[in-house]
Amino acid sequence: MKWLTAALLLPLAALLIYVSADLPDRGDPDAPANLHLSPELVEVTERDIEIPNIVTAVLADVRGYDTLGETLVVFTAGLAVLLVLMRGARPRDSGRSNER
Amino acid sequence: MTEQHDSIILNFVVRVLLVPFIFVFGVYVLVHGEASPGGGFQAGAIVAAGLVLARLTTGSEHGERRISTRVLLWLASAGIGIYVLAGIVPLLAGVNFLDYAALPVEWFNAVAGHERTNRAMGIFIVEVGIFIGVFSVLVILYDHLTERFTDD
Numbered sequence: 001m002k003w004l005t006a007a008l009l010l011p012l013a014a015l016l017i018y019v020s021a022d023l024p025d026r027g028d029p030d031a032p033a034n035l036h037l038s039p040e041l042v043e044v045t046e047r048d049i050e051i052p053n054i055v056t057a058v059l060a061d062v063r064g065y066d067t068l069g070e071t072l073v074v075f076t077a078g079l080a081v082l083l084v085l086m087r088g089a090r091p092r093d094s095g096r097s098n099e100r
Numbered sequence: 101m102t103e104q105h106d107s108i109i110l111n112f113v114v115r116v117l118l119v120p121f122i123f124v125f126g127v128y129v130l131v132h133g134e135a136s137p138g139g140g141f142q143a144g145a146i147v148a149a150g151l152v153l154a155r156l157t158t159g160s161e162h163g164e165r166r167i168s169t170r171v172l173l174w175l176a177s178a179g180i181g182i183y184v185l186a187g188i189v190p191l192l193a194g195v196n197f198l199d200y201a202a203l204p205v206e207w208f209n210a211v212a213g214h215e216r217t218n219r220a221m222g223i224f225i226v227e228v229g230i231f232i233g234v235f236s237v238l239v240i241l242y243d244h245l246t247e248r249f250t251d252d
Contacts, residue, residue, distance in 0.1 A: 057219075068184070071234070082240055082244055
């Protein structure tokens, strides 16, 4: 089984290493990832929002709906942990019920 | 872990030197988040870390009397509420959900004497909401995870 896994993974690793030679350089302005959406986001931040940090502008404004969901995830996770940990605690006093 | 420590050095260093600095730094990360790395999530984590540090030294009993879980739950909900409100107010003005350009915050420019776009103000309001929510949730988690240790 171990050899079968190796026999499957080694060609995959070889393929990925071979392909990685064709990836664009880091920060290459002509890379496909930098041609389609990034210039637009930089322009919108400079023209409409006027704050220096493009990351914050994208996080809170352009993708505001996504960030709202993220905050709700954090909130829901906290509520879920609270519900699990408070199981068996007496109602009415949500703090530490036992004196120690 | 949840009892009060009586060391005066520990108390002084943590409560006088460290915790106020951590709080100020957290608020700095929050308000400077639109010019440098930072924002609501990071600031919430930093301020919650400061409060957890204070609770580690002063003891949970003493600490929780100051801000109880009930208050923290209200705070967390209020944080989400600020965010949702920043989304609904533009909706009432007739534009898209979370379109901060329609937020009625132009008066702030006159008060501060500093020209800012509505969308920048909207980002800041939303970051404050995230900050309050993340901070409260993290402190709630600490309070109730340490509570279990006292049961054993």
